Amino acid sequence: MYQRFIRQLLPKCSHNVIQAKQEIKWLVFYINNKYNNNYSSSNNNCSSSNNNYNNINYIDNNINYSDNINLNDYNNNNLSIKEIIEKKFSEKEREILNELIKERVEQSKPLQYILGTQPFCDLEIITKPPVLIPRWETEEWTYQLITKLNHLFSINNNNYKYNNDDKKYNKKYNKKYNKKYNKKYNKKYNKKYNILDICTGSGCIALSLANSLPPNTCQIYGIDISDDALSLANLNLANLNNNNNNNNHDNNDNNNSNNNKMNNQVKFSKLDILQSSIEEIKSLFNEDDGIDLIVSNPPYISPMEYNNNLDPDVKLWEDKCALMANDDGTEFHNRIAYLASNYLLRRNNNNKFHDDENQEIIIKKYQIPQLVMEIGGSHQVEKVIHYLNKYHFGWTQIWKDATGKERCIVARL
Amino acid sequence: MVSIYSFRPIFLIPSKCLYYYSAKKCLVQNCTFSSVTTKPISSFKGSLLNNKVIERLEKLTTRHTVLSKELNSQSLDVIDSDFLARNSKELSDLSSIVIPYQEMKKTQGELDEINMFISDKSGDEDFKKLAHEEYQETIEKLKSLEQSVITALLPKDDIDEKNAVLEIRAGTGGEEAALFAADILNMYERYALLCKWKFEKLSIDEDSLGAIKEVTASISGVGVFGNMKYESGVHRVQRVPATEKAGRVHTSTITVAILPEPTEADINIRELDLRIDTYRSSGKGGQHVNTTSSAVRITHIPTGFVVAIQDERSQPKNKAKALKILKARLFDMERNRVHQERSYARKRQVGTGDRSEKIRTYNFAQNRVTDHRINLTLHELENVLNGESLQTIMNGLKIFYQSEALQNENY
Numbered sequence: 001m002y003q004r005f006i007r008q009l010l011p012k013c014s015h016n017v018i019q020a021k022q023e024i025k026w027l028v029f030y031i032n033n034k035y036n037n038n039y040s041s042s043n044n045n046c047s048s049s050n051n052n053y054n055n056i057n058y059i060d061n062n063i064n065y066s067d068n069i070n071l072n073d074y075n076n077n078n079l080s081i082k083e084i085i086e087k088k089f090s091e092k093e094r095e096i097l098n099e100l101i102k103e104r105v106e107q108s109k110p111l112q113y114i115l116g117t118q119p120f121c122d123l124e125i126i127t128k129p130p131v132l133i134p135r136w137e138t139e140e141w142t143y144q145l146i147t148k149l150n151h152l153f154s155i156n157n158n159n160y161k162y163n164n165d166d167k168k169y170n171k172k173y174n175k176k177y178n179k180k181y182n183k184k185y186n187k188k189y190n191k192k193y194n195i196l197d198i199c200t201g202s203g204c205i206a207l208s209l210a211n212s213l214p215p216n217t218c219q220i221y222g223i224d225i226s227d228d229a230l231s232l233a234n235l236n237l238a239n240l241n242n243n244n245n246n247n248n249h250d251n252n253d254n255n256n257s258n259n260n261k262m263n264n265q266v267k268f269s270k271l272d273i274l275q276s277s278i279e280e281i282k283s284l285f286n287e288d289d290g291i292d293l294i295v296s297n298p299p300y301i302s303p304m305e306y307n308n309n310l311d312p313d314v315k316l317w318e319d320k321c322a323l324m325a326n327d328d329g330t331e332f333h334n335r336i337a338y339l340a341s342n343y344l345l346r347r348n349n350n351n352k353f354h355d356d357e358n359q360e361i362i363i364k365k366y367q368i369p370q371l372v373m374e375i376g377g378s379h380q381v382e383k384v385i386h387y388l389n390k391y392h393f394g395w396t397q398i399w400k401d402a403t404g405k406e407r408c409i410v411a412r413l
Numbered sequence: 414m415v416s417i418y419s420f421r422p423i424f425l426i427p428s429k430c431l432y433y434y435s436a437k438k439c440l441v442q443n444c445t446f447s448s449v450t451t452k453p454i455s456s457f458k459g460s461l462l463n464n465k466v467i468e469r470l471e472k473l474t475t476r477h478t479v480l481s482k483e484l485n486s487q488s489l490d491v492i493d494s495d496f497l498a499r500n501s502k503e504l505s506d507l508s509s510i511v512i513p514y515q516e517m518k519k520t521q522g523e524l525d526e527i528n529m530f531i532s533d534k535s536g537d538e539d540f541k542k543l544a545h546e547e548y549q550e551t552i553e554k555l556k557s558l559e560q561s562v563i564t565a566l567l568p569k570d571d572i573d574e575k576n577a578v579l580e581i582r583a584g585t586g587g588e589e590a591a592l593f594a595a596d597i598l599n600m601y602e603r604y605a606l607l608c609k610w611k612f613e614k615l616s617i618d619e620d621s622l623g624a625i626k627e628v629t630a631s632i633s634g635v636g637v638f639g640n641m642k643y644e645s646g647v648h649r650v651q652r653v654p655a656t657e658k659a660g661r662v663h664t665s666t667i668t669v670a671i672l673p674e675p676t677e678a679d680i681n682i683r684e685l686d687l688r689i690d691t692y693r694s695s696g697k698g699g700q701h702v703n704t705t706s707s708a709v710r711i712t713h714i715p716t717g718f719v720v721a722i723q724d725e726r727s728q729p730k731n732k733a734k735a736l737k738i739l740k741a742r743l744f745d746m747e748r749n750r751v752h753q754e755r756s757y758a759r760k761r762q763v764g765t766g767d768r769s770e771k772i773r774t775y776n777f778a779q780n781r782v783t784d785h786r787i788n789l790t791l792h793e794l795e796n797v798l799n800g801e802s803l804q805t806i807m808n809g810l811k812i813f814y815q816s817e818a819l820q821n822e823n824y
Contacts, residue, residue, distance in 0.1 A: 019706045022723060080619070111705045119727040136707065136728035137699050143729055301700055313703045323700050377697050402689050402709070402732060405698055 002082040005097070008105055012313075023111055025081050027100055030115050031093055032084070108312040121146070121208035126239060130319040131232045134204040137401045138297050138374060141408050142205050144399065145295070146212045151366045152359070153193075153214045194289055196344065197222040198273055198296040198336055201322055203233030203266070205295055207240060210264040218264040221284060221291075223271040226319060233268045273298075274335055278343055290346025293370055298332030299325040300376040329376050333384045333409075340371050341391035345413060367397065369410035378406045385409065466819060470514050470562070477511040480504045510565040517558040524551045563815050572748075573639025576674040578615075578741040579630045584647065586665020589654035591624035593775075594667045596798060597648060598628050601641075603800030610634030615734050616722050629738055631674065638673045643786075643810040645671045646770050652777030662778060666771070674737070675744035682740065688712040691728065711735045718742055773806075782806070787813045 006020045013019035085094065103109045112118045112133045118125050120134045121142055127133050193213075197206040200222030210220050224230055241261055269284050285291070299322055301310070306324045314323065325331040362368070371393070375384060381398060388396050388411050399408035484500055530544045581598055583590035605612040611633045618627040632641065649666045657663060690710040696702060708723035709731040720742075722735040774783045775794060782797045783790040789809045796802040 013706070016706065018708065018723065022708075023705060026726065110703050112703070119725065119730065121729075132700070133703055135699060136704070139727060140729045140732075297700075299700070305697075305701070311702050314701065318703070374699065376699055376701065401698065402728070403691055403698060407699065 001094070002085055005085075005101055008101055012105055012108075021081070023104070024085075024101075026111065026115060027097060028081055028084055031089075031096055031100075035093060035096070108316055110313045110317055113317060120204040121212060123204070123208055123211055123240060125202050125204045125207070126232065126236050127202060128228070128232050129317050130322075131226070131229045132201045132318050132322040134202060137405075137407050138205065140401055141372070141374070141399055142208050142295075145372060146209065148366045148368045149193075149209075149213055149293075151362055152368055153217050191289075192219040193217055193293070194285065194291045194346075195220045195293045195295065196285075196291045198294065199298045199322070199332065200224045200233055200268065201229050201297070203229075203236045203268060205297065206233070206266050206268075207236055207262070209295075210262045210266045211240065213264055215263040220264060220266045222266060222268045223273065223284070224268070225270070225272045226321060227270070228319065229322070230268055230270055237262075237266055237268065273332065273339070278339075281339065282343065291340075291344045292346055293372070294336065294340050294344060295372045296332070296336055297374040298336065299323050300329040300332070300374065300380065301325070302329040302376075305329070305376075328380065328383065330380055330383045330387070333373050333375070333380075334387045336373060337371070337384075337387045337391045337393065337411075341393065341413060345370055363412075367410075369397070369412055371411045373409050374407060375409055381406050381409065466566070470510070470566075473507055474511050474514065477504065477507040480507065510562065513558050513561040513565065517555065517562055520551060520555050520558060524548070524555065527551060560812060560815075563819055567815060567818055570639070572673050573642070574636055575638045575676070576631065576633035577638045577641050578672045578674050578738060579632055579641070580628070580668075580670040580672065581625070582627045582668045582670075583625065584666040584668050586650075586663060588620065588624050588656055589650075589663055590665040590667055591620045591626050592655065593648075593650045593665055594625040594628065595623055596650075597667060597669065598625060598630070600798050600800050600803065601630070601632075601644075604803045605632050605634070605800075607800055607804075608634060608637075608640070610637055615738060616724060631737065633674070638671065640807055640811075641671045642673075643807065643814065644669050644772075646772035649771055649774045650777070651774065670745075672741040672745040673748070674741050680740050680744045680747070682713070682736075682743065686714050688714060689732065707731050709735050711739055713739055713743065716743065716746070784810065786810065 002024070005024055006017060009020040009023055010017070013023060085097065089097070100114055104111060104114060110133055112127045113129050116127060118127050118134050120139050125134055195206070195209055195218055197203075197209075197220065200206050201224060203222055206220050206222040210218065222233055224233065271281065271284065273281075301323045303324055303326065306315070306320070310323075327334065371388075373384070375381065385396055388409070393411040393413055396409060396411040398406050399410060401407040480500055481504060484497075484504065527544050527548050531541055531548065579601060581594050581601075583594045586593075602612050611631075613631045613633075615629040615631055617625060617629075620626050647666050647668055649664060651662055651664050653660055654663050654665075688711070690712070691706070691708065705726070706723075707726055707728040707730075708721065709728060710719065710721040711732070712719050718739055720735040720739045722731040722738075725731050725734070770786075772784065772786055774785065775798070776783070777794060779792075780794045781790050781792050782794055782802075784806050787809050789806060791797060791802055791805060793802050797806070
């Protein structure tokens with residue numbers, strides 16, 4: 001039966017046996033967690049790395065599964081997937097698995113929609129058709145961005161610490177100094193770092209930034225045109241606010257104070273970025289506040305690519321308006337660059353996020369951008385760079401993904 | 414101070430002194446050098462400290478006294494902060510050595526007194542019994558004090574505080590070896606649990622039904638590497654395998670490697686040196702496809718090390734795991750190179766030098782575990798395999814290697 005399932009899944013897995021085995025494994029855990037918790041290791045989270053099953057690795061194609069040696073004395077926990085399917089699963093569960101695999105193969109249903117979640121950075125993002133499933137490329141550059149931004153936020157923390165620890169000052173002076181410093185500190189830093197996520201979809205980028213940046217440093221806005229996307233993003237937000245106990249536990253980080261909240265506030269709103277007027281867009285944010293960072297994974301598949309050459313997994317299931325864009329897939333990049341430059345971004349000289357001279361140094365050193373946009377590949381680079389130059393972005397850079405493809409264009413004014 | 418005791422009782426009245434002779438004997442076994450001792454400072458002959466070390470300790474004590482006097486006599490009006498900082502740092506460093514050493518000397522004095530009582534021929538038998546009990550207690554105390562002196566004396570290795578990457582590979586013995594690898598993995602997992610460390614399996618290459626060909630795990634917590642580092646080597650098992658129908662005892666081996674996990678600062682891999690392969694790397698990627706294949710294979714081109722990970726559904730996470738393992742391997746390689754350069758003058762390699770050395774045997778028929786490096790045998794196999802008695806072996810190893818390091822140290 002196991003072999004049959006593998007054979008069925010092969011076409012969906014570019015004929016890679018290892019991949020097919022992995023998909024079956026994840027489906028088995030899913031069924032196991034959903035319908036029966038008897039022999040899972042007390043952990044309901046299917047993709048938590050603590051789950052015993054999750055760590056099983058099937059790298060070897062030549063394993064002979066017909067070796068039927070009874071070794072139940074050894075490691076009862078580590079049942080093979082074949083064993084779970086054939087011995088532990090009830091008839092009903094096997095039927096469910098069969099159905100799911102049918103859906104996957106015959107209807108090209110993406111695995112992430114079947115399982116209902118996709119890990120993204122340190123979060124578990126809920127996935128629902130037809131909202132775009134977070135891609136690993138996006139996850140990768142989001143990680144990169146978080147690392148860069150954390151350098152920025154470590155400036156003020158360090159300064160603060162340094163002055164507290166300095167033992168040269170006597171107690172009295174220290175107290176006075178601290179008071180003064182705190183006042184200064186508040187004045188300086190109570191302004192939050194504003195992040196805008198355009199075409200937020202499931203909310204994965206916005207929520208990951210909110211979760212991974214230091215507490216109460218940012219205000220994050222996510223916008224999308226689709227009601228499906230917005231309700232899913234809000235569902236994810238609510239889910240994470242409730243579950244954040246677990247996440248904090250995992251990270252073992254500093255912030256025990258706000259167990260029930262994300263580190264930073266996130267707000268999702270409905271907006272059509274192409275059609276809305278400047279007033280409509282600006283009304284979403286505080287009047288005189290600029291945005292410090294704009295991130296976006298806008299649709300970037302050209303109509304031609306969409307019609308001719310797209311996986312059924314993507315084409316049949318995911319929202320067209322999250323995928324396809326005019327102008328060879330660069331319509332959104334143009335619009336975002338225009339809005340960012342003329343209306344949204346905080347200008348360096350008049351209204352800084354905090355006026356520390358170190359800030360400039362850190363930004364230069366770690367090349368922290370103001371605008372990050374995902375692109376579809378090298379063919380879009382020239383066009384997007386052209387837009388950016390047209391709208392006075394002085395510094396641009398291209399980030400490649402792990403397979404060496406041009407994945408992001410980042411820029412500063 | 415020459416002890417009368419160390420010569421007299423054995424020759425004159427052997428029967429009466431038998432019990433403390435045997436106590437002494439077991440201590441002397443630990444002592445690998447004492448042949449050149451000319452002037453024993455105490456009757457505690459099992460001491461791991463030789464004359465050279467004692468000399469050094471005496472010097473440190475003198476320096477300690479001088480320093481504390483100097484610091485005390487400093488006039489409070491003219492505080493030279495530089496001088497103060499420098500000297501109080503040195504003083505506190507010295508104190509960690511000198512204070513247990515002085516305590517140890519005091520205890521040695523007590524031991525000598527007890528010996529006087531015991532070896533007194535006219536003494537009362539009951540009284541002697543009491544003295545004997547006290548003798549044992551004092552020896553124990555002395556041993557632990559000596560250990561703290563040795564620990565303080567040896568240069569601290571920062572690496573001991575690091576987290577570790579554990580690698581277990583099944584060696585000779587086919588499936589039985591793979592089954593035993595699973596047992597050993599379980600042992601370390603339990604041990605980590607008892608130590609309150611975090612144990613995370615990074616990748617498992619599992620044969621059918623709970624037999625493990627190769628496994629990599631990351632252990633993090635306080636002082637992980639310092640505790641685990643002597644586990645590297647070949648572990649041998651002798652038992653009737655579950656797969657054996659005729660009931661014969663097989664001997665199989667597995668290899669364990671404990672690598673210190675480097676921090677960001679320890680190792681710097683140039684991105685240019687890495688080749689990262691993923692499935693479906695052809696095609697446009699991004700929104701165009703929705704891939705579920707998250708497998709990542711990283712090749713470090715200069716060394717040819719390859720790490721492949723695919724357990725997580727998130728590709729960046731697989732990549733991070735693979736990088737972690739790769740870094741640990743590279744760091745270990747570099748460390749071994751430095752280590753070997755340093756140790757060429759030594760007669761014996763200390764610590765985790767040789768990975769091919771058979772270090773331990775688990776014999777199921779005799780219910781015993783023997784560590785061949787220190788000749789320590791425990792007749793509680795079950796407790797070792799569930800991690801509870803592992804600490805006993807590790808402590809023994811620690812003492813052995815520390816005293817060895819002490820003798821090899823040049824000063």
